[in-house]
Structures are given as C-alpha cells and as structure tokens.
Amino acid sequence: MRALLISNPNATTQSAFTLRRVAAALREVEGLHLRCVFTHYAGHAAEMCRGLTRRDYDVVIAVGGDGTVNEIINGLLGPVDSAPAAHEVPALAVVPTGSANVFARALGYQPYPELLASQLAQALREDHRRTICLGTWNEGWFAVNAGFGIDATVIERVEQVRSRGFAATPLRYLVVSTEAWLRTQAKPPSIEVRATSGAGEVLNRHTMPLLFASNTNPWTFLGPLPVVTNPRNSFDQGLGLFGLTSIRGLGGVASMLHLIGVGHQRWFERWIKRRTVQFDDATSVELICPEPEHFQVDGEYEGDYTSVTLGCVPDAVEVFAPQGKPLSVRRSVGHALRDFVRVR
Numbered sequence: 001m002r003a004l005l006i007s008n009p010n011a012t013t014q015s016a017f018t019l020r021r022v023a024a025a026l027r028e029v030e031g032l033h034l035r036c037v038f039t040h041y042a043g044h045a046a047e048m049c050r051g052l053t054r055r056d057y058d059v060v061i062a063v064g065g066d067g068t069v070n071e072i073i074n075g076l077l078g079p080v081d082s083a084p085a086a087h088e089v090p091a092l093a094v095v096p097t098g099s100a101n102v103f104a105r106a107l108g109y110q111p112y113p114e115l116l117a118s119q120l121a122q123a124l125r126e127d128h129r130r131t132i133c134l135g136t137w138n139e140g141w142f143a144v145n146a147g148f149g150i151d152a153t154v155i156e157r158v159e160q161v162r163s164r165g166f167a168a169t170p171l172r173y174l175v176v177s178t179e180a181w182l183r184t185q186a187k188p189p190s191i192e193v194r195a196t197s198g199a200g201e202v203l204n205r206h207t208m209p210l211l212f213a214s215n216t217n218p219w220t221f222l223g224p225l226p227v228v229t230n231p232r233n234s235f236d237q238g239l240g241l242f243g244l245t246s247i248r249g250l251g252g253v254a255s256m257l258h259l260i261g262v263g264h265q266r267w268f269e270r271w272i273k274r275r276t277v278q279f280d281d282a283t284s285v286e287l288i289c290p291e292p293e294h295f296q297v298d299g300e301y302e303g304d305y306t307s308v309t310l311g312c313v314p315d316a317v318e319v320f321a322p323q324g325k326p327l328s329v330r331r332s333v334g335h336a337l338r339d340f341v342r343v344r
C-alpha cells in the first residue's frame with residue numbers, strides 16, 4: 001500500500017510527540033510504503049493532491065484539522081461537476097491535530113495521540129474503509145459544515161486572533177462567540193433558505209439570522225463535548241440544516257445556549273423548538289442574503305457572499321476509519337484544563 005502523509009505544521013495541536021507516535025505505529029503496518037511531506041503555506045495541501053490518482057497512492061493521510069482535510073478533498077476531487085469516482089482517487093485517512101477535528105472525530109478517530117496512532121494503523125492494516133457523502137458549495141467541496149451567520153463571524157475573528165500567534169482554544173471560541181453574539185444583536189443577518197430533501201420535502205424560510213448545513217453528526221465539538229443539532233444526520237445521507245429564527249432577547253440567548261448543548265428539560269426544548277429550524281437529508285439548498293454576509297466552510301472563512309448553492313454527493317470519497325466502539329481514554333483534570341485554555 002502506497003501512502004502519502006501530508007502534515008500541516010500550523011494545525012493547532014500538531015506536535016512532535018503525535019508525529020513520533022504515528023510514525024512508529026505506521027512502521028508496524030506490513031507492506032506500507034510511506035512518503036511524508038509538510039505543507040509550507042495555506043493551500044499547499046490542495047496543490048499537492050491535485051491530479052493524484054489511485055495509481056499514485058492508495059491513501060492520503062491528512063495530519064491536521066478540518067481545514068487540512070478540506071484542502072486535501074478539494075485537491076483530490078477538483079471541481080464538483082467534473083469530479084472523478086471515489087475508487088479513482090486515493091482514499092483518505094486522518095490524524096486529527098487541529099482544534100475541533102470534527103471530521104476525524106465524527107468518523108470515530110480519537111483526538112489523543114496515544115489512541116489515534118493505533119486506530120489509524122489498525123484501519124490501514126485491516127482495510128477498514130467506507131465511502132461517505134460529501135457536501136458541496138458552489139463549485140467546491142466540504143467535509144464537515146458550511147454556513148452563514150454568527151459561526152462564520154466567529155471563525156473570521158478567530159482567524160484574525162490566530163494570525164497574531166494565539167491558539168484557537170475552546171475558551172477563545174467561547175469569548176469570541178460571546179462578543180460576536182453581542183455585536184450581531186444590533187444588525188443580525190437576514191438569510192433566506194430554500195431546500196429540498198431526498199424524500200422530496202421542501203423547506204422555505206426567510207429572515208433567519210443563522211443557518212448552517214452539516215455533513216457530520218455531531219455538528220461540532222465544544223472541547224470534549226459533542227454538539228448535536230440534527231440527531232439523524234450521518235455520512236450516508238444528505239445534509240442536515242439547522243437555523244435559528246431569532247437571536248435577540250432572552251429567547252435568543254436560550255437558543256444559543258441550547259445550540260451548544262445546554263438545557264434538555266422538556267419545557268425548555270418546546271420553547272426552543274419554535275425558535276429553531278431543523279431539516280434532514282437536504283440534497284439541494286439555496287441560501288440568499290440581501291447584503292453580503294460572512295460565509296464559512298469547514299471552519300475556514302471563505303469571504304462575504306449574497307447567495308450560495310449547497311448540495312451533496314453520496315459515495316464521493318473513500319475513507320479509512322476505525323470500526324466499532326471508540327476506545328475510551330482517561331484524561332486528567334490538568335490535561336483537560338490545559339486543552340481548554342492553551343496559549344501557543
């Protein structure tokens with residue numbers, strides 16, 4: 001098996017310790033011919049993968065966060081309307097060294113080096129692969145989620161903070177999210193969504209301040225906690241859409257808190273339900289805004305847009321992923337606290 005390992009040294013939790021663990025575990029996989037490269041700049045992973053076929057490599061191992069996975073997928077598959085079939089391009093495996101690592105964790109990879117190295121080696125050795133659905137936005141691909149609204153604003157601000165040399169920790173996300181939410185109170189985005197599901201159901205809503213589409217379940221992780229917006233969502237069906245009808249006032253605060261996993265009493269959920277829009281298995285989606293709004297894809301700010309078309313492609317790419325129930329790992333309180341507030 002020929003493997004190309006592409007490592008992003010800029011990913012939040014990338015470390016020599018993780019790379020040593022992974023290299024040692026991969027050395028034990030019989031018949032594996034490994035080539036390792038580092039990215040030198042943003043966009044480099046996509047460039048390195050452009051035009052690669054199964055004749056070049058059987059698998060590309062992404063060592064990074066969701067942004068690195070996104071670049072590799074876009075490099076391998078190219079524009080959506082001329083994408084090769086999944087079996088024609090190398091399969092994908094992941095070593096999660098980003099901050100949220102939603103794609104890898106949704107596939108069952110552990111974000112801890114002590115476990116993920118052996119998970120990856122086992123998946124390669126025992127050929128544990130599956131094909132998964134990917135999301136599309138205009139001509140590009142996404143693996144995790146994409147959307148307009150406060151999360152895109154948060155991502156844009158976190159990117160600014162990172163460019164000043166600080167790490168993207170859960171604590172920083174919490175602080176930036178609170179600031180963004182306070183600013184959005186004055187002039188929330190006004191998003192129109194028109195969507196159709198695989199079963200032919202239609203969603204048509206106007207003036208929503210927040211709307212995103214997920215390819216993964218959960219939507220994201222807040223530190224160790226999964227945040228589930230569309231419980232039925234999976235890599236085997238269309239996109240899960242989730243939106244808020246208002247982020248103003250007490251109801252807005254409650255909806256935002258619920259979005260990050262707070263409040264599961266029945267009365268609270270009934271109250272929140274009227275303020276949220278949830279739509280499963282979306283196969284085509286139009287998002288329209290009267291003014292340009294921040295748009296994010298897989299945790300990367302993509303610019304300001306007034307309209308975006310989303311879709312999904314079943315069986316778009318093959319992935320090596322752990323099978324069965326994830327192994328558990330004991331984390332000390334000290335470790336968890338350090339991950340929450342870490343400053344690079």
Ligand SMILES: Nc1ncnc2c1ncn2[C@@H]1O[C@H](COP(=O)(O)OP(=O)(O)OP(=O)(O)O)[C@@H](O)[C@H]1O
Pocket residue numbers: 008009010011012013039040041042043044064065066067068069071097098099100101102168298299300
């Ligand atoms: N050598 C490099 N120097 C600077 N930036 C890079 C380099 N290689 C990749 N990048 C960029 O780094 C950014 C962050 O990468 P990535 O998303 O993988 O990590 P993360 O943000 O820590 O993880 P997550 O998305 O899971 O939170 C991406 O925009 C990617 O294009």
